[in-house]
Amino acid sequence: MTTFEAFPDGQGFDRSQDLGDPRVVDLICDDVLEGRYCHVHAGIECKTWSVMQYSFGGSRSRDDPLGNGRREAEVTGNRQMQQLMRILLCCLATATDFTVENPQTSILWLVPLFVQILALPFVETAIIHQCAYGLGSPPGSSPVEVWKKPTRISGALHGLASLSRKCPGGHVHGDLGRRSLLTLASGKKVAKITLAASYPAPLVKSLIEIVGAAWCDGDPQPNRDC
Numbered sequence: 001m002t003t004f005e006a007f008p009d010g011q012g013f014d015r016s017q018d019l020g021d022p023r024v025v026d027l028i029c030d031d032v033l034e035g036r037y038c039h040v041h042a043g044i045e046c047k048t049w050s051v052m053q054y055s056f057g058g059s060r061s062r063d064d065p066l067g068n069g070r071r072e073a074e075v076t077g078n079r080q081m082q083q084l085m086r087i088l089l090c091c092l093a094t095a096t097d098f099t100v101e102n103p104q105t106s107i108l109w110l111v112p113l114f115v116q117i118l119a120l121p122f123v124e125t126a127i128i129h130q131c132a133y134g135l136g137s138p139p140g141s142s143p144v145e146v147w148k149k150p151t152r153i154s155g156a157l158h159g160l161a162s163l164s165r166k167c168p169g170g171h172v173h174g175d176l177g178r179r180s181l182l183t184l185a186s187g188k189k190v191a192k193i194t195l196a197a198s199y200p201a202p203l204v205k206s207l208i209e210i211v212g213a214a215w216c217d218g219d220p221q222p223n224r225d226c
């Protein structure tokens with residue numbers, strides 16, 4: 001498995017992992033085109049695509065998902081999205097499975113080229129309330145909270161829809177606003193949204209099981225050469 005994380009362990013920015021940099025993505029595209037991956041999963045940074053962007057003066061909208069081009073953060077987000085589309089087109093060209101994750105209500109899902117990719121007949125979607133997979137504050141933190149974080153994963157992956165889960169109820173959801181902090185057991189204060197960015201382990205396990213089951217097993221993508 002190969003992973004890319006532009007902010008490894010939250011410690012600074014690693015340019016060699018920047019998926020907005022075409023030179024980094026060139027290498028990924030080469031690997032996809034040469035058949036080195038059985039699956040590509042992308043959790044593109046949602047900062048400017050989230051509906052929360054409206055609170056910060058964002059210009060994206062349903063009718064204009066790319067925004068007005070005047071906000072640097074949105075231009076950066078657009079650049080990352082364009083590079084992601086390059087990777088997805090390489091996946092489609094080689095019948096490589098892929099999945100993309102963003103908030104359920106993200107404006108990313110409305111980008112025209114992406115809409116066309118998502119309309120392909122073998123694309124499936126999962127809507128996930130992450131509390132159903134155990135997303136919440138770490139042990140010993142204060143406050144102790146459960147986080148719903150409605151999330152969508154869409155992609156060319158047979159069985160992906162089975163990953164969908166709704167909140168089972170019986171708990172109260174904590175606030176994941178960008179200014180909401182909690183105190184870790186170590187005493188360090190951290191933004192809840194940062195902690196909630198990591199998938200809960202049961203969600204990762206379930207996704208990997210679906211990827212494994214789909215590999216060479218009735219995947220509906222055409223031209224698959226197993």
Ligand SMILES: [Zn+2]
Pocket residue numbers: 129131132146147148167168169171173
């Ligand atoms: Zn819940």
